[in-house]
Amino acid sequence: MGIKLFATDLDGTLLNSDDKISKRNADAVHAAIAAGIIVTFATGRMYCSAVKYAEKINMDVPLVTYNGALIKSTAGKVYNEEYISEDVVKAFVDYCAHKQWYLQVNSNDKLYFPTYLQRSADYEKSTGIKGETVGWHGLSEKTANVAKMLFVTDAYAQKDMREKLEAENGMICEMTHRFAGKVTLVRSKKGLIEVTSPMVSKANALRFLAKHFGFGMDEVMAIGDGNNDLPMLETAGKSAAMGNAAANIKAACDYVVDTNDNDGVAEALYKYVLL
Known part of the structure; x- marks a missing residue:
């Protein structure tokens, strides 16, 4: 069964060391969207920070921000909120x-x-x-x-x-x-x-989005590099670790791709999603 939802971390993953999305990564993301795949950024960043990157490459998709506490589209549609008391x-x-x-x-x-x-x-x-x-x-x-x-x-x-x-x-x-x-x-x-909040994680955010769009978790792929990515990498049906990730992250994933400075996200999309 093919991948229908692709979640990428931002820092150390989709973003290079200059905090930018490379042209190759942007092109790969757009190719995935054109193929009918829902792409989401899954990040610990604030929504107002994450949305700037989506706007720069003209994406209107649900964004998992604050590690999942707020899921909100580029256009402003709120999918889910989970705040601390x-x-x-x-x-x-x-x-x-x-x-x-x-x-x-x-x-x-x-x-x-x-x-x-x-x-x-x-x-x-x-x-x-x-x-x-x-x-x-x-x-x-x-x-x-x-x-x-x-x-x-x-x-x-x-x-x-x-x-x-x-x-x-x-x-x-x-x-x-x-x-x-x-x-x-x-x-x-x-x-x-x-x-x-205790129930907040990128993993729970992926579960929410998969259920919302009617996908099974076997139709979800996630990619990341950090410890806050680990729950979603373990939850997704398929997972990829960045080449710059720590050994424990790589060991938990199905695939290891190149680093964030060498377009690892594009590699993952072209090799394992856009088949």
Whole structure:
């Protein structure tokens, strides 16, 4: 049975190291759409960040954003929403303020900082989205329609990782225990720990879209490179890991393609989907 739904991660997958979609990748995506395949971006990014890439290559498709907390088309049709409870957001922010753990909040598809640091500027640059600095008290009031909160740690723009990763692991364990059943924490890439509602994952988003369009999971293919991609890669009927993915991601997938700087998504589409 052929693939009818193709889900691609953005960072480290469809996007190259310059945060751009190459012409070959764009051409492959358009070829898939022309063949009747639904293509979706499945990303931890904000909707307002992800939609810019879809618009650049003239795609009107459902976009899985915030790791699945918001599924919304390029044209603005909302398929599904799953926000963190407002009381949980406030308690989480207040606890991070007490610990002085730098946290960003995405409320109503906008970006808020407690204080503006170099990592804030780096994050703005990587996403193309400008945030607003509101202080810790102001951050605790940004509780409406929170699709994601995000720890941006010291490791985000640094190379010396071992000690930083140990600190991140401790943070993840502590907050997972303290907010058990209320949020899910996952490290998406170096220095980024994403916090979402417990039922949110790229895997659940793929299940939702497959059911919505009447497809079986054996008709779904996913491609990615990070730990937040792993659930959807394991859930999809077929999966491909990028050449730049870690060994555990490659081991979980049916195929391994070239890197994000060498059009791995196009390779996956031409070799395994557009047969």
